[in-house]
Amino acid sequence: MFRRVLVIFCLLLSLFLSSSAQTCEIYDFSSNKVFSSCYNLPCQNSFLHWNYNSSSGSLQIAFRHLMLTSRWAAWAINPNGLQTAMIGAQAVVAYQLTNGTMRAYTSQIKSYATTMPEGNLIYNVSDLTATYANNEIIVYATLGLPSDTTTINQVWQEGPVTNDSPGAHSFENDNTISFGTLNLLSRQYARAAKFEASSKNLHGMANTLSWGIVMPVGVMIARYAKVFKFEDPAWFKIHVICQSSAYVVGVAGWATGMKLGSDSTWVEYRGHRILGILIFILGTFQVFALVLRPKKDHKYRFHWKICHYSIGYLVILLAIINIFKGYDILKPQKTYKNAYIGFIVALAVSAVWLEAFTWYVFLKRSESAAKKPQG
Numbered sequence: 001m002f003r004r005v006l007v008i009f010c011l012l013l014s015l016f017l018s019s020s021a022q023t024c025e026i027y028d029f030s031s032n033k034v035f036s037s038c039y040n041l042p043c044q045n046s047f048l049h050w051n052y053n054s055s056s057g058s059l060q061i062a063f064r065h066l067m068l069t070s071r072w073a074a075w076a077i078n079p080n081g082l083q084t085a086m087i088g089a090q091a092v093v094a095y096q097l098t099n100g101t102m103r104a105y106t107s108q109i110k111s112y113a114t115t116m117p118e119g120n121l122i123y124n125v126s127d128l129t130a131t132y133a134n135n136e137i138i139v140y141a142t143l144g145l146p147s148d149t150t151t152i153n154q155v156w157q158e159g160p161v162t163n164d165s166p167g168a169h170s171f172e173n174d175n176t177i178s179f180g181t182l183n184l185l186s187r188q189y190a191r192a193a194k195f196e197a198s199s200k201n202l203h204g205m206a207n208t209l210s211w212g213i214v215m216p217v218g219v220m221i222a223r224y225a226k227v228f229k230f231e232d233p234a235w236f237k238i239h240v241i242c243q244s245s246a247y248v249v250g251v252a253g254w255a256t257g258m259k260l261g262s263d264s265t266w267v268e269y270r271g272h273r274i275l276g277i278l279i280f281i282l283g284t285f286q287v288f289a290l291v292l293r294p295k296k297d298h299k300y301r302f303h304w305k306i307c308h309y310s311i312g313y314l315v316i317l318l319a320i321i322n323i324f325k326g327y328d329i330l331k332p333q334k335t336y337k338n339a340y341i342g343f344i345v346a347l348a349v350s351a352v353w354l355e356a357f358t359w360y361v362f363l364k365r366s367e368s369a370a371k372k373p374q375g
C-alpha cells in the first residue's frame, strides 16, 4: 500500500518539477517589443531574446535574468573565444541603483579582478536600457556586429550590488559555466500565443468542471444521500467516483496551470498560483485519506472524519475562490462567469434546503426513536 502511495507521489512530484521548467517561447514583453528568436540559457535563470539582420549585422537583444533581490546582470559577446570566457568579453551590464533608477552601460572585461568600469565596446551599441520588475531584470540593447556574423560566443553573469557598484560574482558552479556559442540564425520560433490562449481556456474549463462543479456535488451527495436512505455502499461509491474522477481531471487542469504559470513570469498571478498549489496538496491529501481511512469501528475513525470533512470543505471553498481569481485573469465571456455564479448560488440554495431537511428528518427520527421504548 505504502509503495503504491509513494509511486503516485513521485509521479505527481515529477509532473510538478517538469512543469515548473521555464521556457522563453511564450514570453510577452510588457514593452510590446517582439523578438523572433529566443534561447533558454542553461543556467542562472536567464533567457536571451533577439532579432538579427545578418546583412547589416544589427543584433537587437533582450537579456532576461530572474532574481529575488536586486543584483547586477550582464550579457556579453566574447570575440576572442571561450577559453577565457570572461577576459575580452564585450558586456552590457545593468542593475538598479538605490534610488530606484536603472543603470545600464557597456564594459569591456579586461581582467578577473574587474570592477566592470564603464567603457566603449568594440561594437556599436545603441538603445541600451534596462528594466527591473517582477523579480526580473531585462537588459535591452542593439549591437552592430560585423556583417555576415552567424555564430557568437556569449557569456552571461550575475552578482551582488553594494553601494550602487557591482561586486564580484561568486564562483559557484552556475557562475562558472555560464557561456557558450550561439548561432544567431537559429532558435526562431512561431509565436505560441494561440497555443497559450487555448491551454488557458482548457485549464479554466478543466478546473471549473472538476474542482468547481463535480467535487462540490460529490460532497453534497456524501452529506445528503444518507438522509434519503440510499444504501450505505451506494452513496459512498458515488462519492468516491465523483471525487476521484474530478481529482484526475483537476490534476490535469492543475498541471496545465503550473505550466502556464512557469511560462509567464514567476510572480505574475502569484495568489492564484499559490492557492492552486495549496488546493492540489489538500486535494491529494483527501485522496490519500480516502485510501487510508480507518475502519468504521476504529478508535481514530472519529478524528479521521473530522479531518476529512473540514479539509474537504476547505478545498471546495478555496477552489471556488481560486476559480473566480482565475476568471479575473482569463476574463472569459461574461456568460461563463455568470453561469458559474448561477451554479454556485443554486448549489448553495439546495445545500441550505437539504441541510434544513436533514435536520428535520434527523429530529423526526430521534423523536420516534425516543417514543418507541415508551410505546
Ligand SMILES: *[C@@H]1O[C@H](CO)[C@@H](O)[C@H](O)[C@H]1NC(C)=O
Pocket (backbone or CB within 6 Å): 053, 054, 055, 056, 057
Ligand atoms: C537588414 O539590413 C539591410 C542592410 O542594412 C537592410 O537593407 C534590410 O532592410 C534589413 N532587413 C530587415 C528585415 O530589417
Ligand SMILES: *[C@@H]1O[C@H](CO)[C@@H](O)[C@H](O)[C@H]1NC(C)=O
Pocket (backbone or CB within 6 Å): 097, 099, 100, 101
Ligand atoms: C539616481 O542616482 C543617479 C546617480 O546617482 C542619478 O543619475 C539619477 O538621476 C538618480 N535618479 C533619481 C530618480 O533621483
Ligand SMILES: *[C@@H]1O[C@H](CO)[C@@H](O)[C@H](O)[C@H]1NC(C)=O
Pocket (backbone or CB within 6 Å): 122, 123, 124, 144
Ligand atoms: C558605428 O556607428 C557609427 C554611426 O552610426 C558609424 O559611423 C560607424 O561606422 C559604426 N562603427 C562600426 C564599427 O560599425
